[in-house]
Amino acid sequence: MSTETIDPGDTVVPESADVPRAAETTATLPPAFDVAAVRARFSALTDDGFTYFDAPAGSQVPDEVGDAIARQMREGSGNIGGYYPLSDELSALVDAARERTAAFLGGDAANIVLGGSMTTVNFALTRAAARGFSAGDEIIVTRLDHEGSVAPWNELAIDRGFVVKVANLTDDLLIDLDHLRSLVTDRTRVIAFPLAANTVGSIAQAREIADIAHSVGAISWVDAVHYAAHRAIDARAIRADVILCSAYKFCGPHLGMAHVEPGVANEWRAYKVAARALDPLGARFETGTLPYEQLAGLIATYDYLDSIGGFAAIAPYEEMLAAHLLATLPPEVRVLGPALVDRVPTFLLTINGLSAESIARSLAERDIGVWKHTFAYEVGMPEALPEGADPIRVGIAHYNTVEEIDRLAAALAEIAAARL
Numbered sequence: 001m002s003t004e005t006i007d008p009g010d011t012v013v014p015e016s017a018d019v020p021r022a023a024e025t026t027a028t029l030p031p032a033f034d035v036a037a038v039r040a041r042f043s044a045l046t047d048d049g050f051t052y053f054d055a056p057a058g059s060q061v062p063d064e065v066g067d068a069i070a071r072q073m074r075e076g077s078g079n080i081g082g083y084y085p086l087s088d089e090l091s092a093l094v095d096a097a098r099e100r101t102a103a104f105l106g107g108d109a110a111n112i113v114l115g116g117s118m119t120t121v122n123f124a125l126t127r128a129a130a131r132g133f134s135a136g137d138e139i140i141v142t143r144l145d146h147e148g149s150v151a152p153w154n155e156l157a158i159d160r161g162f163v164v165k166v167a168n169l170t171d172d173l174l175i176d177l178d179h180l181r182s183l184v185t186d187r188t189r190v191i192a193f194p195l196a197a198n199t200v201g202s203i204a205q206a207r208e209i210a211d212i213a214h215s216v217g218a219i220s221w222v223d224a225v226h227y228a229a230h231r232a233i234d235a236r237a238i239r240a241d242v243i244l245c246s247a248y249k250f251c252g253p254h255l256g257m258a259h260v261e262p263g264v265a266n267e268w269r270a271y272k273v274a275a276r277a278l279d280p281l282g283a284r285f286e287t288g289t290l291p292y293e294q295l296a297g298l299i300a301t302y303d304y305l306d307s308i309g310g311f312a313a314i315a316p317y318e319e320m321l322a323a324h325l326l327a328t329l330p331p332e333v334r335v336l337g338p339a340l341v342d343r344v345p346t347f348l349l350t351i352n353g354l355s356a357e358s359i360a361r362s363l364a365e366r367d368i369g370v371w372k373h374t375f376a377y378e379v380g381m382p383e384a385l386p387e388g389a390d391p392i393r394v395g396i397a398h399y400n401t402v403e404e405i406d407r408l409a410a411a412l413a414e415i416a417a418a419r420l
């Protein structure tokens, strides 16, 4: 996005929360990414001409993922543990889902937990971990967090007398590491944070936060739900002890997953029927029978992502779209969020004098879907925004196009002009 050379560890701090506009559009497609061929694989993107900028809420899904789910149900449902071929096939499917998810998250297959949604898996893991905590122990979360990362700790705090502290953000909506450090004590048990914010696209200083957590023996607990749609994850490189994500955000089925490090999770007693030390480690935190057809869809999702070049192809294409958006938005549109450096392509936009709801409705009338942001699930965010800010969220996905961004910019210009 930026032409500057920046050390990976550096943070570029703009003067205000407004994103600097790119001087000129960089709308040239990276040659490897054929977005027309990508879109042809999605019935949802070819049928009615509607433009979706709402992937952070839930992405569209290529047909092959739905086909894999239907095929699994058609050709053989049932359960693992039998002495016949279909049952063996289901066991192999579970193994493959763990292996592919481990490759996706950057961990080991044995440590993968699969479940209904990120929130469901997180409630299970947080409760198991907290069995070893005492009243007065402290959990740190951040104002960038989604409620799926915060509510499990808040509920445990009510039951068990833990203290939940909230790390503030800097003016450019990154996690304020100085404030975070000031919250850490010898009672800190967990630092929970999002790898990328589903509101403003900020990317967390994950490795530094993990180091802060580890310096007091706390757990680095990472929500990778939003990041997983945009960049490759390497849980070990960022020293994540627990990392979670959710496949419906990256063109897959509704399914949550996590990777847990044995060094922290081995000692946790899971809430499970017939609870005992089970192998593999990840399976201890899964309750009941896994949704085998969803696992077939999950594997098809990884195949899909690989077939389009993976995040090595997706990330630069999305960065080009993000730069194009910032270069083409009309001047009446204000962009809230971090600098156009090392972020994912999710933007909060405002137009002076218009509510988010009226902008989102006007865009929907023009066949463009964005999110009117209520912050119902990002309760820490409003305090970090300019007072009274009522933004829409525009989430770019790899299946969006330059033409769609041009349509969005033109529609926003029309909506801003009509307000005068």
Ligand SMILES: Cc1ncc(COP(=O)(O)O)c(C=O)c1O
Binding pocket: 056, 057, 117, 118, 119, 120, 146, 148, 149, 194, 196, 197, 198, 223, 225, 226, 245, 246, 255, 256
């Ligand atoms: C950043 C982030 N974390 C967590 C969640 C919760 O995910 P799930 O719906 O799988 O529980 C969401 C869902 O919107 C999210 O955007």
